[in-house]
Structure formats: structure tokens, C-alpha cells
Amino acid sequence: MQARAIALLRGENARMTHARKAIVDLVFSVNSPISAISVLKGLAKKDIGVNKTTVYRELSYLVKSNILKEVFIKPNSIHYESALLPHHHHLICNNCGSVEEVDCVINERKLLQKIKSKGFDLKTHKFELYGTCASCS
Amino acid sequence: MQARAIALLRGENARMTHARKAIVDLVFSVNSPISAISVLKGLAKKDIGVNKTTVYRELSYLVKSNILKEVFIKPNSIHYESALLPHHHHLICNNCGSVEEVDCVINERKLLQKIKSKGFDLKTHKFELYGTCASCS
DNA sequence: CTTCATGCAAATCTTTTGCACGAAT
DNA sequence: ATTCGTGCAAAAGATTTGCATGAAG
Numbered sequence: 001m002q003a004r005a006i007a008l009l010r011g012e013n014a015r016m017t018h019a020r021k022a023i024v025d026l027v028f029s030v031n032s033p034i035s036a037i038s039v040l041k042g043l044a045k046k047d048i049g050v051n052k053t054t055v056y057r058e059l060s061y062l063v064k065s066n067i068l069k070e071v072f073i074k075p076n077s078i079h080y081e082s083a084l085l086p087h088h089h090h091l092i093c094n095n096c097g098s099v100e101e102v103d104c105v106i107n108e109r110k111l112l113q114k115i116k117s118k119g120f121d122l123k124t125h126k127f128e129l130y131g132t133c134a135s136c137s
Numbered sequence: 138m139q140a141r142a143i144a145l146l147r148g149e150n151a152r153m154t155h156a157r158k159a160i161v162d163l164v165f166s167v168n169s170p171i172s173a174i175s176v177l178k179g180l181a182k183k184d185i186g187v188n189k190t191t192v193y194r195e196l197s198y199l200v201k202s203n204i205l206k207e208v209f210i211k212p213n214s215i216h217y218e219s220a221l222l223p224h225h226h227h228l229i230c231n232n233c234g235s236v237e238e239v240d241c242v243i244n245e246r247k248l249l250q251k252i253k254s255k256g257f258d259l260k261t262h263k264f265e266l267y268g269t270c271a272s273c274s
Numbered sequence: 275c276t277t278c279a280t281g282c283a284a285a286t287c288t289t290t291t292g293c294a295c296g297a298a299t
Numbered sequence: 300a301t302t303c304g305t306g307c308a309a310a311a312g313a314t315t316t317g318c319a320t321g322a323a324g
Contacts, residue, residue, distance in 0.1 A: 015298050017304065037288075051306050056289060058304090070212065073265055076313070077288070078212045089263075093270035100270065119271030126226075128210055128263040133230035133237065134256030152323050154279065174313075188281050193314060195279090213288070214313070 002028050004084055005067045012065060019050045023058045024067065032099035033071040033079030033090070072128075073099065091120050139165050141221055142204045149202060156187045160195045161204065169236040170208040170216030170227070210236060228257050 005024050006016070014020065026042050027034055034042070036056050043050045059080055062068040069083040073092055091100040102114055115122050142161050143153070151157065163179050164171055171179070173193050180187045196217055199205040206220040210229050216236075228237040239251055252259050 013299095015303065017298075019305075035288090053290080053307080054305055061304095072209045072212055072263070075207060075209055075215045076213050089266060091266050091268070091270065093268070093273055096270065096273050098270055098272075102266075115266065120266075121269040122266055123268040126209070126263070126265040126267070128265075129226060129228050129239075129252065129257075129259055130263070131228070131230070131260040132258040133228065133233065133235055135235075136230055136233050150324090152278065154323075156280075172313090190282075190315080191280055198279095 005082075008065060008067055014061075014065070018048075019054050020058055022046075022048045022050060023055065024062065027059075027062075027068060027080055028082055032101070033073060033081040035074075035077045035079050037077070039080075091115065091118065093120075142219075145202060145204055151198075151202070155185075156191050157195055159183075159185045159187060160192065161199065164196075164199075164205060164217055165219055169238070170210060170218040172211075172214045172216050174214075176217075228252065228255065230257075 002024060005028065009016065009020070009024075022043055023039060026039055026046075030042075036052075036059055039059065040050070040052055040055050043055070059068065063070055063080070063083075066083050068080045071079040071081055071090070073079055073090060074097075085101075088101045091102055092098070100118070100120075102118070139161060142165065146153070146157070146161075159180055160176060163176055163183075167179075173189075173196055176196065177187070177189055177192050180192070196205065200207055200217070200220075203220050205217045208216040208218055208227070210216055210227060211234075222238075223240060225238045225240045228239055229235070237255070237257075239255070249259075
């Protein structure tokens, strides 16, 4: 997966700096959406010194380059995940905050079945649709 | 609708202060999710002097009282809408940021049909599921 | 009169910006 | 060499907190 990200970056003549590589590696290695601050802490823990500003700028850059995606699952903190994963949804625990992926299901029966099979007690869901409204197109 | 909100508030012996009433009135009168800052500005425009802190505290209080709901449709800004509305989803324009409600649709055919009938050009959607995960229950 | 709500200022947290320096090609 | 990336410090935007005053029941 990282290989494909690296290939995409080369495609737009991005320089392969140590910060860029470390950030891509980290975001791709965790299995759920991660915030800029968690990236910062994660890098620090690996003794990779990357500045906060660089982390924010790099994450934005990677979103623009279609390597990462923004995920708004928590208030007031943008999370990022690989944009190269197949389309999926998230199961977010109200209690511990854990985020688990489920592949795209639009059919209710299939959805409920999938969720039950994971032992997840569904309380609410949000289905936000993005695009261009009639008056803008 | 406001009447039911007022009734709920009386139910928990909340004091009917002018700030509380003005905030409930405002949030219920706009037709899409609104941020704390927009509430603040909206009240100012009506020459209702309510402090920023009060707005934030009141919105939290109304969420806790199940009169309002938090909606995370934009990064880094919590929006609020009536919790008394029937379950619905949102059509969010990437261009102008407008938010339009659509009632709950889980069936894809029905969904695509509803969206097309509104002239909305769907690009992406987010379906976030909240509840309790297996290890927490 | 007593509990609850408010205002103000300051703090906190996340993210952005300006500018000068440093590194990759 | 030139362009792109980085660090630092400071600013900006959203939200929270502490504390003292004020209003509703």
C-alpha cells in the first residue's frame, strides 16, 4: 500500500523527504483514522523529529494528492486515513472511541447483519452526503 | 416544535431565561445545522445580547437535555440542530456549504432517486455508525 | 434566599500563516 | 542553482474554565 502511495508521489514529482516518508508510513501503518496531533506524537515516540507545522502541511498535501482522506468522526479534530483503501464506513465506539472499518454497505439488511456479526451495539448513525447542490451546478 | 422543547425543559426544571429561550428559538428557526458562532452572530443581529460563553454552555446543556443534537459535517466546528426532528440525513454542498435535509433512506435505489430529484450532484458520502463496540459491552 | 445562569477574562486546543533557513533534485 | 520543504514563533479560530456577579424560582 505504501508502495502505491510512493508511486503516486513520484508521479507528481514530490520530493521524498524523510518527514514525508515517515508521515506516510505512520498513517498507513495504523489501522484507523488518525489526527495530526496523534501523528506528531507517533513520530516523537519513534524519535523522528518532525515539526508540528510540517505535520499539518504534509497531511494537507497528501490529501490534495489523493493519498489521504479527511474523516470527520470527532468534533474539532480532523482525522486522516489512506485514500487508497476500498470504500468503507466506520464503526465508532461511543465508549472507548475505537474506530473499526466495515466495507461499504447500503442495503439495510446486509448492514445490520454485518454490524451484529461484529458484536457492535448500534445506537445511531450519520450518513453525510457531499457533492454540488442544484444552485451551484 | 419549540413548544415541545419548552415542555422538555420545564420537565427538568430548567429556568426559562431570556438567553435560553432566544437560543432555542434561533436554532429551531433556521433550517439547517448551525454553529455556536453563527448562533452568537444571529443573536447579535437580533440585538439580543448573549455572551459567547453562555452560548457554548447553553448549547451543551440543550444537547444533554436531548433538545439539540451535535452534527459533525464540517471540520473543526460543531453544528447543532433540533433533536426533535424525524431522523434524516444531510446533503452538503462542497461549493457553497449549504446543508439540506433528506429523510432517512437506507435503500440505495431510493437514495439515488431522492438525491437526483433535488438536482444534487453526489460526489461522496459518509456513513458513520455510533454505538458500543464488542469489547466495551 | 438559594440555586442556577451569566458575563468577563484568560486559558486551552487545533490549525494556519509569515518568514527565513535548509535540503532535494 | 532553483525549487520545494522545514522549523520557529506568532496568530487565528473554536471551545473551555475559573471566578465573581446577577437573576429565577
